[in-house]
Amino acid sequence: MTTGLRARKKEATRETIADATLALACEVGPDVVTVEQIAEAADVSPRTFFNYFGSKEDALFSMRPGRLEEMLATLQERPDDEPSLDALRAALVVSTDSFTEQAERWSRRLRLVREHPYLLSNYLATYSDIEDALVRVLAQRLGADPDRDLSPKLFVGVAVAALRIAVNHWQEAETTRSLEELVDEAFTTLTTGLEGE
Amino acid sequence: MTTGLRARKKEATRETIADATLALACEVGPDVVTVEQIAEAADVSPRTFFNYFGSKEDALFSMRPGRLEEMLATLQERPDDEPSLDALRAALVVSTDSFTEQAERWSRRLRLVREHPYLLSNYLATYSDIEDALVRVLAQRLGADPDRDLSPKLFVGVAVAALRIAVNHWQEAETTRSLEELVDEAFTTLTTGLEGE
Numbered sequence: 001m002t003t004g005l006r007a008r009k010k011e012a013t014r015e016t017i018a019d020a021t022l023a024l025a026c027e028v029g030p031d032v033v034t035v036e037q038i039a040e041a042a043d044v045s046p047r048t049f050f051n052y053f054g055s056k057e058d059a060l061f062s063m064r065p066g067r068l069e070e071m072l073a074t075l076q077e078r079p080d081d082e083p084s085l086d087a088l089r090a091a092l093v094v095s096t097d098s099f100t101e102q103a104e105r106w107s108r109r110l111r112l113v114r115e116h117p118y119l120l121s122n123y124l125a126t127y128s129d130i131e132d133a134l135v136r137v138l139a140q141r142l143g144a145d146p147d148r149d150l151s152p153k154l155f156v157g158v159a160v161a162a163l164r165i166a167v168n169h170w171q172e173a174e175t176t177r178s179l180e181e182l183v184d185e186a187f188t189t190l191t192t193g194l195e196g197e
Numbered sequence: 198m199t200t201g202l203r204a205r206k207k208e209a210t211r212e213t214i215a216d217a218t219l220a221l222a223c224e225v226g227p228d229v230v231t232v233e234q235i236a237e238a239a240d241v242s243p244r245t246f247f248n249y250f251g252s253k254e255d256a257l258f259s260m261r262p263g264r265l266e267e268m269l270a271t272l273q274e275r276p277d278d279e280p281s282l283d284a285l286r287a288a289l290v291v292s293t294d295s296f297t298e299q300a301e302r303w304s305r306r307l308r309l310v311r312e313h314p315y316l317l318s319n320y321l322a323t324y325s326d327i328e329d330a331l332v333r334v335l336a337q338r339l340g341a342d343p344d345r346d347l348s349p350k351l352f353v354g355v356a357v358a359a360l361r362i363a364v365n366h367w368q369e370a371e372t373t374r375s376l377e378e379l380v381d382e383a384f385t386t387l388t389t390g391l392e393g394e
Binding site for chain 1: 314315317318321344348350351355359361363365366372379382387
């Protein structure tokens with residue numbers, strides 16, 4: 001129980017710091033705000049900030065620890081004979097939970113990226129870390145070489161593109177549909193609809 | 198003939214400036230090199246530089262004028278009953294010509310982006326301009342709303358992702374296959390292989 005409590009406290013501190021970073025980045029600008037200001041707002045020392053995050057940008061976009069591992073484990077546990085895109089969809093859906101829970105935060109993050117294009121590389125680095133990790137696990141499933149074969153990269157790239165497009169649509173189009181529905185439509189179109197529409 | 202000659206001269210000047218930008222960005226760094234240095238190397242005035250390009254980054258990544266229009270016209274001219282992905286593939290293949298012709302340039306550009314991540318937003322802006330324009334034309338074909346419907350965004354996003362993955366694979370994997378072959382494999386997998394593999 002002690003470790004459970006400690007882990008929850010750590011997670012709470014991490015979230016407080018991430019929230020303070022997002023709030024101050026929106027208020028004074030992500031390029032202007034300092035780690036000292038963020039630490040003060042989160043009521044921690046700058047040193048504690050750096051125990052959790054490598055940089056302001058990292059604190060803005062990085063995934064909750066364990067989330068990527070959860071996605072990879074989900075992919076690994078899918079039945080061997082399941083088509084790659086269905087298996088990837090199951091793995092990626094693990095992350096849509098957090099998109100929906102955190103709708104407000106995501107919309108502010110995406111606005112920051114639109115208004116400060118230099119943040120794009122930090123934002124996309126998150127996607128590309130997910131992609132690299134998923135390619136390795138999928139290649140293993142397919143008995144393919146993650147570096148020399150095109151198909152694992154293609155399946156993962158297309159699945160992540162579908163997720164990204166569903167998320168952007170959900171944020172930007174005036175839609176009352178849930179993210180789950182949109183991700184569902186995107187993958188159904190991909191797996192059944194591409195040949196003839 | 199006079200306009201033909203003038204257009205060719207303009208195109209040659211544009212290419213000289215773009216080449217000088219790429220060479221100097223690789224040599225001294227894209228963040229360090231100045232427009233003055235680039236203009237001098239290209240034997241033009243800084244003012245002439247800005248007649249062709251809005252910035253150094255623009256000169257590094259922007260498409261040849263007319264290329265996007267060519268892609269859009271190709272998409273518009275495809276038969277109405279052709280599946281979207283096949284029509285998009287035909288439009289995007291217009292651009293692989295220039296990737297292949299310019300293999301050396303592309304590999305240096307992609308290396309610059311890897312070594313200077315801040316360039317990523319400029320590099321991706323090219324893709325996202327292509328995407329936005331293609332979504333509008335495809336939506337028209339499908340009788341869909343480019344802003345409110347998911348499917349035009351999804352088809353274009355997935356097609357461009359397939360192209361991007363084929364290009365990266367061609368550049369980064371040790372492959373002797375041509376870009377055409379890789380794009381072909383990518384789209385064939387997308388249109389026929391996704392359901393069952």
